[in-house]
Amino acid sequence: MAPGERITSIDEVPERGSHLFTVSDPHGTDREVILVRCREDPGVRAWVNVCPHEYQRLDRGRGAAMRDGEVICPKHGSMFDTCSGDCDNGEAAGTSLTAVEIAVDDGAVYLADEDYTYRHEGARDDDDGPSSTSHIGF
Numbered sequence: 607m608a609p610g611e612r613i614t615s616i617d618e619v620p621e622r623g624s625h626l627f628t629v630s631d632p633h634g635t636d637r638e639v640i641l642v643r644c645r646e647d648p649g650v651r652a653w654v655n656v657c658p659h660e661y662q663r664l665d666r667g668r669g670a671a672m673r674d675g676e677v678i679c680p681k682h683g684s685m686f687d688t689c690s691g692d693c694d695n696g697e698a699a700g701t702s703l704t705a706v707e708i709a710v711d712d713g714a715v716y717l718a719d720e721d722y723t724y725r726h727e728g729a730r731d732d733d734d735g736p737s738s739t740s741h742i743g744f
């Protein structure tokens with residue numbers, strides 16, 4: 607069985623930072639997802655690129671900020687474990703990132719989440735209406 611759409615190779619996921627890509631959700635809305643390294647198998651995780659505290663993008667197009675295996679929210683500085691997605695500090699304490707299912711096969715990372723369809727590498731195109739003002743200016 608094919609594992610799904612190929613996203614990238616594991617080697618392309620930075621040790622510090624993130625690989626940003628865009629998927630389409632069941633409603634046809636584009637969502638950004640980040641791939642980040644994790645110490646546990648299979649070595650990477652995929653999370654929806656949104657801080658659960660205030661809908662802040664974690665990767666604003668240049669890779670998410672990372673420290674000691676945690677993604678740092680650029681807005682209030684809460685840190686999320688790259689393996690579990692959980693946050694136990696700052697404004698976002700008690701929240702978790704939203705997981706996107708992936709599969710790793712022979713060094714390649716595939717989108718394995720039935721809720722999402724792979725669209726393209728990089729940020730979401732900024733063309734879906736007046737609500738998407740969060741990344742104007744980039």
Ligand code: FES
Binds near residue numbers: 660680683696
């Ligand atoms: S928006 Fe991320 S910690 Fe507040």
